[in-house]
Amino acid sequence: MVIQTMWKDRLSFSDLENAVPRIEGLACMGCGLVRCAVPNIAAAEVLGRLAQMVSMPLVADIHYDYKIALRCMDFPIAKIRINPGNIGSTEKVRAVLERAAEKNIPIRIGVNAGSLPRDLRSGAGECPDCNPLNRAEALVEAAKRELAIFDECGFTNVVVSMKASSIADTIKANRILAGSTDVPLHIGVTEAGPLIVGVARSSAALVPLLVEGIGDTLRISLSDSMENEVIAAREILGAAAEIAAIEPQPSPQGVESEIRGSRLEGGSACEARATRLRQGGVRVISCPRCGRYGFDTHSFSSRWLPRLYALDKTISVAIMGCEVNGPEEARHADLGITGTGYKVIIFRHGKVVRTVPAADADAAFAAELDLL
Ligand code: SF4
Numbered sequence: 001m002v003i004q005t006m007w008k009d010r011l012s013f014s015d016l017e018n019a020v021p022r023i024e025g026l027a028c029m030g031c032g033l034v035r036c037a038v039p040n041i042a043a044a045e046v047l048g049r050l051a052q053m054v055s056m057p058l059v060a061d062i063h064y065d066y067k068i069a070l071r072c073m074d075f076p077i078a079k080i081r082i083n084p085g086n087i088g089s090t091e092k093v094r095a096v097l098e099r100a101a102e103k104n105i106p107i108r109i110g111v112n113a114g115s116l117p118r119d120l121r122s123g124a125g126e127c128p129d130c131n132p133l134n135r136a137e138a139l140v141e142a143a144k145r146e147l148a149i150f151d152e153c154g155f156t157n158v159v160v161s162m163k164a165s166s167i168a169d170t171i172k173a174n175r176i177l178a179g180s181t182d183v184p185l186h187i188g189v190t191e192a193g194p195l196i197v198g199v200a201r202s203s204a205a206l207v208p209l210l211v212e213g214i215g216d217t218l219r220i221s222l223s224d225s226m227e228n229e230v231i232a233a234r235e236i237l238g239a240a241a242e243i244a245a246i247e248p249q250p251s252p253q254g255v256e257s258e259i260r261g262s263r264l265e266g267g268s269a270c271e272a273r274a275t276r277l278r279q280g281g282v283r284v285i286s287c288p289r290c291g292r293y294g295f296d297t298h299s300f301s302s303r304w305l306p307r308l309y310a311l312d313k314t315i316s317v318a319i320m321g322c323e324v325n326g327p328e329e330a331r332h333a334d335l336g337i338t339g340t341g342y343k344v345i346i347f348r349h350g351k352v353v354r355t356v357p358a359a360d361a362d363a364a365f366a367a368e369l370d371l372l
Contacts, residue, residue, distance in 0.1 A: 001210075001215065001216065001218065001237055001277055001279075002033055002216070002217040002218075003030055003031050003032055003033070003217075003218060003219070003230055003233040003234065003237070003279075004031070004032065004033040004034070004186070004218065004233075005026060005031050005033075005034055005035070005219060005226040005230055006034070006036070006037075006061075006219065006221070006226070006229075007019075007034055007035065007036040007037070007226070008225075008226060010043070011036055011037075011043045011046035011050070013045075013046055013049065016049060016050060016053065019050060019054075020050070020053050020054055022226075023050075023056045024054060024056070026056065026226060026227065026230055027055060027056045028310035028312075029227060029230045029231070029234075029309045029310045030230060030234050030281060030309065031056070031226075031230045032056075032057065033056070033057050033058075033059055033078065033079070034056050034057075034058055034226075035058075035059040035060075035061050035081060035219075036058055036059065036060060037061045038060045038061060038062055038068055038072060039063070040065075040068065041067070041068060041071055044060070044068050044071040044072045044075075045071075047072060047075065047077065048071075048072065048074065048077075049075075051075045051076045051077050052075065052076060057077075057079070058078055059077070059078060059079040059080070059108070060072040060077050060079070060081070061081045062080060062081065062082050062087075063086055064086055064087065064088075066087050066088065066092040066093070066095055066096050069082060069087075069096045069099075070095065070099055073099050073100060073103050073105055077105065078105070078106075079105060079106045079107065079108055079159070080096070080105060080106075080107045080108070081107070081108040081110050082096065082107060082108075082109070083109070083110050083111065083112070083115065083146075085115075085117060085142070085146065086115070090149065093149060094153050097150065097153045097155040098153075100155065100157065101154075101155055101157070104157070105157070106157040106158065107155070107157065107159070108158070108159040108160070108161060109143060109147065109150070109158060109159070109160045109161070110163070110186075111142045111143045111146065111160070111161065111162045111163070112162075112163050112164075112190060113135060113138075113139060113163065113164035113165070113166070113169060116138055117142055117145070120133065120138040120141055120142055121138070134172075135164065135166065135169045135173075136164075136168070136169045136172030136173040136176065137172075137173075137176065139162040139164060139169065139173040140162065140173050140176045140180075142162075143177060144177075146160075147160065147181070147183065158183060159183070159185070159216065159217065160177065160183050160184070160185055160186070161185065161186035161187065161188065162185075163188055163189070163190035164189070164190060165189060165190050165192070167201055167204050167205040170187070170188075170189050170206075170209075171205055171208055171209060174187055174209050174214050174215070175209070175212070175214065178209075178212075178214040185214060185215050185216055185217075186215075186216065186217040186218065186219070187206055187209055187210075187214065187215040187217075187218050188202065188206070188219040188220065188221055189201055189202045189205045189206070189220075189221065190221055191221065192220065192221050193222070193223060194222065194223045194224060195222055195224040195228060198220065198221065198222040198224070198232070199220065199222070199232045199235075199236075202220045202221070202222075202232065202236060203236050203239065206220075206236055206240070207236060207239055207240045207243065210237065210240035210244070210277055211240050211243050211273065213273050213276070218233055218237075219233065220232040220233045220236065227306050227309075230309070231305060231306075231309050234279050234281065234309065237277045237278070237279050238278070238279060238283070241273075241274045241275075241278045241279075242274070244270055244273035244274040244277060245270050245271060246270065280314045281309065281311065281312070281313070281314060282308045282311050282313060282314075282315055282316070282317055283315070283316040283317070284301070284305065284309075284316075284318075284319065285316060285317070285318045285319070285330055285333060286301050286318070286319035286320070287319070287320045287321045287322075287325075287326065287329070287330075288321075289321040290321065292322045292324060292325070293321035293322050294321070294322050294323060294338070294339050294340040294341045295320070295321055295322065295337065295338045295339030295340075295341075295344065296321075297320065297321045300319055300337065300361070303362070304362075311369070313372055315334040315335065315372050316332065316333045316334050316335075317333060317334065317369075318333035318335070318336035318337070319336070319337055319338075320336060320337070320338040321338065322338060322340075323338050323339065323340050323345055326338035326345075326347075327345070327347045327351075327352065328350060330350070331349055331350030332349070333347075333348075333349070334348060334349070334372060335347075335348055335365075335368055335369060335372060336348070336350075337361065337365050339358060341358070342357065342358055343355055343356065343357060343358060344356050344357070344360070344361040344364065344365075346364055346365060346368050348368075353368065
């Protein structure tokens with residue numbers, strides 16, 4: 001499973017100095033693909049330069065002008081994302097596919113519920129009575145039409161996404177396509193919302209799909225930072241892995257023990273699904289904080305989360321609000337921190353290993369982290 005996020009600013013040569021370390025930081029956090037909107041040729045030039053400066057695979061997101069896609073492929077980009085329906089004539093799509101085949105660059109077909117072909121739209125009086133398909137079926141039909149064009153051109157290096165803001169449509173559409181093709185799927189809920197809303201809605205839609213073995217790349221689309229999109233994706237994958245390990249799930253084809261690409265039995269099928277979803281890295285446990293607190297878990301978490309998720313260590317870290325309950329409740333954690341207001345306590349598996357003044361909390365925590 002590859003975690004993707006999307007660059008949220010305009011691409012500009014003057015911003016490259018900031019962009020490079022930020023993208024490298026995302027890689028450390030577990031992000032494996034960054035998609036960049038490329039609205040014009042000038043942006044394609046910036047993307048090309050950026051692709052030469054970072055190790056992160058970059059995806060060029062193109063709408064309308066096939067020449068932008070062609071220019072992007074002069075650079076070491078990892079993927080093109082287009083909606084062939086808005087690229088124009090078949091000749092233009094074919095030109096993009098020929099160049100992509102020549103350069104061995106995959107293309108993601110991005111179908112979006114908000115921009116379905118006119119005959120597949122329903123509701124809002126757009127195509128009254130002419131479309132017998134529901135929204136999920138319409139997303140699948142739109143994807144299949146695009147796949148057919150690619151097929152005619154002999155182009156198979158393709159990924160499909162069918163995005164909707166509806167949880168039900170997202171689940172249904174991806175189940176249908178996963179059940180009828182082997183094409184790799186990028187999954188996500190579009191316009192999911194701000195941090196809390198977006199994570200809740202994305203979890204509801206994506207966990208069932210992931211547990212069923214559906215999805216090859218994912219993005220949690222938040223009205224929030226790229227770093228939080230990556231953290232959310234990791235947590236959703238972790239949650240799905242936990243469920244996949246315990247619950248046998250019917251595959252989209254109704255075959256009890258099948259996951260894509262292999263047929264396994266019972267517990268091994270569960271374990272295979274779980275293994276595919278597990279990310280490793282740091283698992284953070286933090287208490288919600290209450291009136292007993294002597295350590296501000298909220299500010300410590302927001303300060304430390306990006307650093308913790310960038311660590312290449314498979315450990316659990318507990319951030320607890322009070323000395324009375326914290327170390328005991330988090331005794332399973334490899335490393336924990338709590339405090340009593342003026343002093344901070346660092347513990348391992350419930351045993352105190354350091355007590356320092358509150359002002360030294362970050363330094364002492366960092367030192368203990370280094371020892372793990
Ligand atoms: Fe409250 Fe302490 Fe429990 Fe945190 S660990 S919720 S501060 S009792």
